[in-house]
Amino acid sequence: MTATLADVAARAKVSPATVSRVLNGNYPVAATTRERVLRAVEELDYVLNGPASALAAATSDLVGILVNDIADPFFGIMAGAVQSEITGPGGRAGGERLAVVCNTGGSPERELTYLTLLQRQRAAAVVLTGGTVDSPEHTEAMSAKLRRLAEAGTRVVLCGRPPVPGTDAVALTFDNVRGGRMLTEHLLALGHRRIGYVAGPAGRTTTRERLAGHRAGLAGIGPGAVQHGDAVAHGGGGAYAGAAEYEGTANGSGVGPGAVHVLGIAHSAHPAQPVGAVDVPGGTGGAPGAVGGGVAERSGGGPEVEALVVHGAYDRQSGYDGAVELLRRDPGLTALVAANDTVALGACAALRDHGLRIPQDVSVAGFDDLPFSVDAVPALTTVRLPLSEAGARAGRIAMGREAPPPGGIAKVRGELMVRGSTAAPRQ
Amino acid sequence: MTATLADVAARAKVSPATVSRVLNGNYPVAATTRERVLRAVEELDYVLNGPASALAAATSDLVGILVNDIADPFFGIMAGAVQSEITGPGGRAGGERLAVVCNTGGSPERELTYLTLLQRQRAAAVVLTGGTVDSPEHTEAMSAKLRRLAEAGTRVVLCGRPPVPGTDAVALTFDNVRGGRMLTEHLLALGHRRIGYVAGPAGRTTTRERLAGHRAGLAGIGPGAVQHGDAVAHGGGGAYAGAAEYEGTANGSGVGPGAVHVLGIAHSAHPAQPVGAVDVPGGTGGAPGAVGGGVAERSGGGPEVEALVVHGAYDRQSGYDGAVELLRRDPGLTALVAANDTVALGACAALRDHGLRIPQDVSVAGFDDLPFSVDAVPALTTVRLPLSEAGARAGRIAMGREAPPPGGIAKVRGELMVRGSTAAPRQ
DNA sequence: CTGTTAGCGCTTTCAT
DNA sequence: ATGAAAGCGCTAACAG
Numbered sequence: 001m002t003a004t005l006a007d008v009a010a011r012a013k014v015s016p017a018t019v020s021r022v023l024n025g026n027y028p029v030a031a032t033t034r035e036r037v038l039r040a041v042e043e044l045d046y047v048l049n050g051p052a053s054a055l056a057a058a059t060s061d062l063v064g065i066l067v068n069d070i071a072d073p074f075f076g077i078m079a080g081a082v083q084s085e086i087t088g089p090g091g092r093a094g095g096e097r098l099a100v101v102c103n104t105g106g107s108p109e110r111e112l113t114y115l116t117l118l119q120r121q122r123a124a125a126v127v128l129t130g131g132t133v134d135s136p137e138h139t140e141a142m143s144a145k146l147r148r149l150a151e152a153g154t155r156v157v158l159c160g161r162p163p164v165p166g167t168d169a170v171a172l173t174f175d176n177v178r179g180g181r182m183l184t185e186h187l188l189a190l191g192h193r194r195i196g197y198v199a200g201p202a203g204r205t206t207t208r209e210r211l212a213g214h215r216a217g218l219a220g221i222g223p224g225a226v227q228h229g230d231a232v233a234h235g236g237g238g239a240y241a242g243a244a245e246y247e248g249t250a251n252g253s254g255v256g257p258g259a260v261h262v263l264g265i266a267h268s269a270h271p272a273q274p275v276g277a278v279d280v281p282g283g284t285g286g287a288p289g290a291v292g293g294g295v296a297e298r299s300g301g302g303p304e305v306e307a308l309v310v311h312g313a314y315d316r317q318s319g320y321d322g323a324v325e326l327l328r329r330d331p332g333l334t335a336l337v338a339a340n341d342t343v344a345l346g347a348c349a350a351l352r353d354h355g356l357r358i359p360q361d362v363s364v365a366g367f368d369d370l371p372f373s374v375d376a377v378p379a380l381t382t383v384r385l386p387l388s389e390a391g392a393r394a395g396r397i398a399m400g401r402e403a404p405p406p407g408g409i410a411k412v413r414g415e416l417m418v419r420g421s422t423a424a425p426r427q
Numbered sequence: 428m429t430a431t432l433a434d435v436a437a438r439a440k441v442s443p444a445t446v447s448r449v450l451n452g453n454y455p456v457a458a459t460t461r462e463r464v465l466r467a468v469e470e471l472d473y474v475l476n477g478p479a480s481a482l483a484a485a486t487s488d489l490v491g492i493l494v495n496d497i498a499d500p501f502f503g504i505m506a507g508a509v510q511s512e513i514t515g516p517g518g519r520a521g522g523e524r525l526a527v528v529c530n531t532g533g534s535p536e537r538e539l540t541y542l543t544l545l546q547r548q549r550a551a552a553v554v555l556t557g558g559t560v561d562s563p564e565h566t567e568a569m570s571a572k573l574r575r576l577a578e579a580g581t582r583v584v585l586c587g588r589p590p591v592p593g594t595d596a597v598a599l600t601f602d603n604v605r606g607g608r609m610l611t612e613h614l615l616a617l618g619h620r621r622i623g624y625v626a627g628p629a630g631r632t633t634t635r636e637r638l639a640g641h642r643a644g645l646a647g648i649g650p651g652a653v654q655h656g657d658a659v660a661h662g663g664g665g666a667y668a669g670a671a672e673y674e675g676t677a678n679g680s681g682v683g684p685g686a687v688h689v690l691g692i693a694h695s696a697h698p699a700q701p702v703g704a705v706d707v708p709g710g711t712g713g714a715p716g717a718v719g720g721g722v723a724e725r726s727g728g729g730p731e732v733e734a735l736v737v738h739g740a741y742d743r744q745s746g747y748d749g750a751v752e753l754l755r756r757d758p759g760l761t762a763l764v765a766a767n768d769t770v771a772l773g774a775c776a777a778l779r780d781h782g783l784r785i786p787q788d789v790s791v792a793g794f795d796d797l798p799f800s801v802d803a804v805p806a807l808t809t810v811r812l813p814l815s816e817a818g819a820r821a822g823r824i825a826m827g828r829e830a831p832p833p834g835g836i837a838k839v840r841g842e843l844m845v846r847g848s849t850a851a852p853r854q
Numbered sequence: 855c856t857g858t859t860a861g862c863g864c865t866t867t868c869a870t
Numbered sequence: 871a872t873g874a875a876a877g878c879g880c881t882a883a884c885a886g
Contacts, residue, residue, distance in 0.1 A: 015857045050548040051481035052879035071507040080498040101528040103510050121477040345802040375772040377804035442873045479863035
């Protein structure tokens, strides 16, 4: 019923091979012949059979993009950027490449399943975005799977995810540790000493990294401990650049024009009143990225700082619940750091519902700098991640249009955006 | 290099046919044989060749999802919902179906191109989300393309998009007209008479529909003109149900428990000072969904109401620019309706930058009720669209797991969410 | 520059 | 319940 290449060949009075050559355009064909073929294609309304083409050529036009949750702009922005780069001529028969977006919900099993499915499709490339479950088993399984994909000729790029040992998958990782640290150091510099932290789901790389940054900040670890000067003023879009000890390949957009270099000055912290982390009751059900959620952990903030940490999903509800819980644990806290902007918004809502003003009573900080964050009232202090740029770069690398970073790993930095939601604590 | 079905067959000492049958599981195979085959698959780390399978079986596991902008949660939410429904066993060899998300950027050409690409892949189904360019040419081209896809066995479902005449594609359309009207009637009922409207890009279905609703509201057209009672109170999540004259299949989530039936009462509008629509200068460049943007149109609000309409892209910047422009045209306006929530947020920012308070000085309303809208300060009055439910339904229909609505067309209603951003005008 | 000839790896009658 | 064999529609050597 549907026209085939042979039909076109017959109508154009050429061989199937010639039609194929015209369509793929990678082979010299006489202009007049090409004309004839193209006309036949038109007349027959012929559309190439993708599977047949892929089978014969042993390659496909499909590019897989793994995301935890496509409804979350964090992933949507990256996926869109990847997609914009894989697009354009280059696929078979002059066609474009198609993005297969796989929603894993953060589940390790689904990640693996989708990878198999993409392998089955003989995907040209696969881009894995965002964090993942942080366990040796999953890492091992992932490693094996990615190795197999690579063997089969599929290019693998990680975007916003830690490198996978044992593979040569290119990794564009976000420097979450540094970002988390900048945020907390910013708050410490403002004078905050009782800082709550609404973390993401336990057992995930992003959660762990950001939390580690927070703790490093609290502990005033190393020469990088900072004190802000002018950049502390809120309301603007102040930029922050870490000191030189932060290694890693910097992403081009990491440092704004108003960058402020900071010095290593240790903080005297509030006398400790150690508090173990608690989980947010409820609120994490069914949320994408909600994994585990029952793991309590001890604060690593050292004896001089008070640590208040709760875990929850990467969603608004968890932010709300987490803030409520933290307020219960320490009604005197003066600042809240959230796992990301969405969580921060939820936390803001909880604070308001408790009659607390932001930032007069409690400062709030997020992470990611999603588009809506600047429109929060007050605008959210956060760490801007160059999601779009990173996604685009991942896409180009996946297409072989850009050389991978040296060593196959690039650490992409975020930029501290100091805005209205953080200020010095009262009195 | 990669193992093939034949390799598995050899190792399991059966014929390729048997391996195929085991893998696809739609055929009786002796338990012991199956065991043997499965073990061979394991041992060889065999992964089915998708293209070969699709070629032989003449079907694929791919489902296309067309979106204007995957980075926009409006589309992300729908795409995610579609994806969650097409997932699960049912594809070839027990594998799942894969979602091919195509970012059209709102471009008609790209819509058509992607449809061809999906046809080439012999996609099992295609779901087209959101509005599109509203021209006879594009509709005609679309119609032809969809017809051809349907002929080739691809199921086509429209989600949040008007039906395409000449096709039997199932359409789940949003009742944007009604939503737009509810919003404007809500403002009129509050006492507003000088209402600005920041519309989407000219020439798009969604823009046209929402604007038509706005104008219908202004004109107090027909028996459906409304006056709100208790539901007007802001701050809550009041629900609104239109009068019975609204035909169309109602979506289950369209009407909340607190629905208020309204009566046909005409509004006396402010003496007219007709103002033609103007375009937002700049700000629409490169934005997804930005199409045209240079088309001026006359107000259709009738002689008794003052119409202030500007067009722009569906993004924050357009909202900002649009509000600035409207304020310039009429510094005395008391309310602003935006094309969607994102645009509304931009408008809010502009108002604040002009020293205007929301809602005391100017009321603002959006459309869609995206997740962040409730966290705006004040929370945004808007029309909630059941994006997730609609997407899920579209997915099920595309999979043949749910019967299409009678006539192949269902009108999905939005729900008016009255919140803090709208109030009675001053004095 | 164009035609011929083999497959690519799998599914599916049709036998047995 | 299993095997044999004939393609599915296209590409890619290899001739010419």
